[in-house]
Every structure is written in C-alpha cells, then in structure tokens.
Amino acid sequence: MTGAAIIGLLEPPGRIASGEIRLEGERIDNLPYAKMRRIRGKRIGAIFQDPLTTLNPLYTIGRQLVETMQTHLPLSDAEARKRAIGWLEQVGIPAAAQRIDAYPHEFSGGMRQRVVIALALCAEPQLVVADEPTTALDVSIQAQIIALLKRLAREQRTAIMLVTHDMGVIAETADRVAVMYAGRIVEIGPVRHVVRHAQHPYTAGLMASIPPLDRKVERLAQIDGSMPRLNAVPTGCAFNPRCPKVFDRCRVERPELMLAGETNAACWLYARPGAAA
C-alpha cells in the first residue's frame, strides 16, 4: 500500500489521508495525474511480485523495453534496441540478441522477473519500488534475483525500496529498514541495529522467531495473537494487546517514533528517561 502510494497507483477508494511523499526533496504526492505519470517510469520504477502483472503478453520483450526507454529517454529506434539488448545481457538473459524478440510466455518465471528488473531500471530512475520481487519465484532463484537487483542498483546508483517479509533478505540487502505494524512504521534505523538490537517489542518478537543457526532450540519464540484488521486497530499503541511489555499508557495514547538506542521506535518505553528495551 505504501509502495503504491509512492508511485501514485493507489486504487480508489484508497487515498493519501495525511503526510507527504518527497523525491529528492520535491513533493510528489500532490502532482496532477499527467505530471505524476511522467515521474513514474522515468524517476520511479516498480517491480511487482508477479512479473506477469508488469509484462504485456501481446508484445515482445524487446518492444516493451524499447517503448519504455523511448517514452522517457531521447533514443532512436536503433539506439533503443541496442540498449535493450544490453539490458537483457546485464540482467543475465542468455542469447539476448535473439531472445529480445521473444514473448513473455516463452520465458521462465525467474527470467521474466529479470526482464521486469531491466524494464524498471532501463529509464535510469532514481528510485525503484520493489514489492516482494521474489515471492512468486522458486527458492533457488530468489537469491539470484536479489543479488542481481543489489548489483544493478549499486551500478546505476538507484535507490531500492524493497518491500518484503523475508528477514534474511533484509539483513543481507538493506542499508536502512522500516518495520511496519498495522500500517504504521514502528521502528526505523540502520539495518544492523534493527536486526541485532531491535528496540521495539514487535521487532524484537520478529527477530526472536528466526531459527538460530548456531544452536538447537526446542521451540521458536512466537508473538501471541494476530495482526488486527485495519478497521479494528486497537486504541493507543496498535501492538498493545500482544505486547509483553505493555503498560497503562500504551492502551490510551498512540506513540510516535522516538529515539530508541541507535534506531527510532514508536514505543512508550522510550519516553521514560533511563528506560531500557
């Protein structure tokens, strides 16, 4: 939902009720449709879970890459085709010069997601929103796709906003991580601090539920209860019915993000001077 809001693709009745979205300091959430359309694709790319939602089954891979580039960059047909082949090579499509004229259904799921990555990056955007880009793929392919995304983002100097439930991917890939609960950020900070020294009880619960590799445990820790429905979020801190550290204030007042160790956490534990997690 947050990713869709950033790229201006929230489906009605969804809407941005408050807050601002800024791209390199410039506010973009209040732009007219036509202006936002120019930003989408050119300055912000997107990668969705299922590559088939991005690719048009009726057009060849090459046509889709060429059209995307020519919409946003001043390239002749020949130049765009040459670049499209280059992009297919960069994302690891074998025999790119021949496969450029193939249709999406002629590619495997992993190869299709590589093409989607090429499509998201080919207009040289500043930001790519990648929504669970490996969920629909075979486990053996997932690591390859994440490694590819990471390498290309570094080479192209593109920021990636990676939306994922996979803590392993987060730990290996991200610089900064924002943990969300019931639609709000509950902890945000450098990945090494959030992963190793989680401050918010929800983040701490998530981290404790990951099986350790260096010792055997009988049972993994679990967070009791379940995520609230978004139309029935508890008053005060949304996590309060499940929180092992809940106290009175948590049930009445909603905490905003506040400094908590090396991260920021939305938790009343950090409003008390000298409190520890």
Ligand code: SF4
């Ligand atoms: S504000 Fe209270 S209920 Fe919410 S996470 Fe912190 S301690 Fe737990």
